[in-house]
Amino acid sequence: MAAPTGNTDAETILLEVTGPWESILQGEARAEFEAVLPQLLLKRRWFGGKGRPIHSATIQGSIPVSHDGARSFLVFIRVDYREGKSEVYVLALSYAEEGEDVRVPQQAASSVFVRVRSGNIEGVVYDAVQDRVFVSALLELLRSNASISGITGRIEAVRTASFTAICGSQPNTLEPHVMGAEQSNSSIVFGEQLILKLFRRLEEGINPDFEIGQFLTEHGYLHSPQVAGALELHSTQSEPSTVALLQGFVKNQGDAWKYTLERLQKTLQEVAQSKGALDGLLCPGEVPSPPEALVMVAGDYLDSVRLLAQRTSELHLTLASDHNEPNFAPETVSAHYQQSVFREMCTVATTVLSLLQDQLSKMGPAEQDVTRRVLAKRDDLLELFKPVTDPGLNAQRIRIHGDYHLGQVLFTGDDFIIIDFEGEPMRSLRERRIKRSPLRDVAGMIRSFDYAGQSALLRFPASEPEVSESLRRFTDAWVAWVSAIFVDRYLEVCDQSPFLPSHREKTIALLAAFCLDKAVYEVGYEINNRPAWVRIPLNGIARILDQYLPKDERQVA
CATH class of the missing domain: 3.30.200 (Phosphorylase Kinase; domain 1)
Known part of the structure; x- marks a missing residue:
């Protein structure tokens, strides 16, 4: 097979072996291969340790996969970091000699790990995922x-x-x-x-x-x-x-994030052309149903949100349906569990608020303003977590999605398919299997609606100040209504389900606590990964505080 072509750094790494290419896995060249593994791993999109200094990467073992007279390998790499726990990653490795028939696409030059030379024979070790035979x-x-x-x-x-x-x-x-x-x-x-x-x-x-x-x-x-x-x-x-x-395989038109952005961007174009005619939309709580003006420009998407909420509630009802399977049987929320959740939420919030304080001087004026207001409401923020400790919740915890947002849902054209049940990637596997309140999934989707709204707004072409302000007000109303419609439909389908508190007021208070917890987590993530996006969850926190604090304590946003 001809080696993949292209000017990649990986191709400049040449390992000399005596014998077959797999000597790099268990022979004399293994130490040389392990020495370059850290830099090779850092170039892979799937490698999750990019933000952590690597101490070493060693081969724990390998399993050969025979095919067509050749052998590929599943290789298990232990990555030790200078701080924190080690991780194990899976490499799939195939080998191609110069002059063989092509089995790996030529455009997959980036899949090459190293070049290997044995005597006068040279070839490449590449990602076997690109090898259709493997x-x-x-x-x-x-x-x-x-x-x-x-x-x-x-x-x-x-x-x-x-x-x-x-x-x-x-x-x-x-x-x-x-x-x-x-x-x-x-x-x-x-x-x-x-x-x-x-x-x-x-x-x-x-x-x-x-x-x-x-x-x-x-x-x-x-x-x-x-x-x-x-x-x-x-x-x-x-x-x-x-x-x-x-x-x-599910045939689809992309994920619900893509679908939502496309629909909202089209709606924002109509809003911009209306020259203020859609200003002043009343929000949930002010009127019992979406304003006619909103229905006119976004009615089809509002129907989609109702369907997504129904599919979400059906998911949770199914996950709570088997009382005989220990790993899925619903469990009554205990006081000990409630206190544990509360302590974790407060610990994360305290850490993130300290991080915000440290980063304050590096922010722009708008971000500084909302950050100062949020920091001033630190005690009120922590107080809004208290509903998770309510002794009268009378609810159950079940297996949930665990990392639920618009990107975890496929849009088929007329329905939704929920995918990727691995859970939050930063948590351990044991943590991801813990039963939790399904309202955490609902909170994740509400926060995703907010991200979609702000993302669509940021992508909208620059316009006159009054038009930009009109678009901002409309987007805020859109997020509020889409979230309210999702929650209302979800609660309607799950009505009387034992995994929800028996009183709607307690359900809404618990949901608000989870939304706030999610937004706090997002602030920490954005500061460390996408500082320019931190305004989205910051404004989300401000709106939650403004909505749920007593009127005389508001004015955060």
């Missing part, structure tokens, strides 16, 4: 319900009862291609019928994406991808870990 071999493992062994342990196929119904009789005939939007994992689509997700960060235990997805498939929930099976790493030293997940 990914087809993984699918074949699942089809044949087989296992393969290596130094680390063995990879075992786990098939669900729905495997044949989802995959058909000959899934190995489907043509694979890699999805371009690689994030924390790598995904391969087979003939627009199946999708195989390779988890790049490996943690001990079952991945919630597999666990929850399988539960939903078995319990008849049709608005998430149907799970066909998984590949698990088994060893004598730890419990099985999920390496890959196979699901039915």
Whole structure:
């Protein structure tokens, strides 16, 4: 196979070996390969440790995957940082010699890890996800319900009862291609019928994406991808870990974030052309239903929000439906759990507020103004977390999505499919499997609506000051109404569900606490990753304080 072409830094790294190329994994060249692994990992989009100084990267083990007379490897890399816990990442490695038939796309030059020379033979080690023969071999493992062994342990196929119904009789005939939007994992689509997700960060235990997805498939929930099976790493030293997940492919028009931005940007164009005719929209609480002017320009999207809320409530009702499965059976919220949640919320908020104080001098005037007002309301902010400790909540905690926002929902053109049940990526796998209030998912979506509104506004072409102010007021009203419609429909479908407090007032107060907690978390994230975006969650905090504080204590925003 001809080596992928292109001027990449990875191609300048040449390792000399005596023997086959896989000597870099377990032979004399292993130390040289491990020495360059940190810089190679930092160039991968899926590597989650970019903000942490790496102390070392070592090969824990590897498992060969044979195909077409050649061998690729699943390689498990332990990354030790100068501070904090270590992590394990999965590399899939294939090799191509100069002069062979092309098996990896020429445009995949960025997939090259290193060049290897053995005598007068030279080739490249590249990401095997780009190798259609390798990914087809993984699918074949699942089809044949087989296992393969290596130094680390063995990879075992786990098939669900729905495997044949989802995959058909000959899934190995489907043509694979890699999805371009690689994030924390790598995904391969087979003939627009199946999708195989390779988890790049490996943690001990079952991945919630597999666990929850399988539960939903078995319990008849049709608005998430149907799970066909998984590949698990088994060893004598730890419990099985999920390496890959196979699901039915969902044809779609993009995610709900893209759909929302497109609809809102079109609406903002109509608002700009109205020259103030849509100013003065009344917000929820002032009138019982959306103003006619809002319905005229955004009515179709408001209907979509109602449908999304229904799919969300149906998700939670399904997740709470099996009282015989210990990992999913609803549990009554205890006083101990409530205090634990409250302490965590206060700890995070205190840390973020201190970070805001430290960053104040680096902010622009507008951000400084709202930051000072938020900092002045520190005690009031912490007080708004108190509803989570209410002894009269009388609610349950269940398994939830855990990282719910518009980007975790696919839009099919007339419906929504909820995806990616891994949970919040910064939490450990054990934490992501903890049962929580489903209102946390609702809060995540409300905050996502706010981000969508502000993002659409920022992307809108610059205009006259009075038009810009009109667009800002309209966007604030749009976010308020979309959020209210989502919550109302969600509560309507989940009415009398034991996982919600028995009184609506307590439900709304609890939801507000979770929205505030989410916005505080977002402030910390934006300061560390996208400082220019910190105004969005800051303004979100200000609006929550203004909405829920007594009238004489407001004027935060």
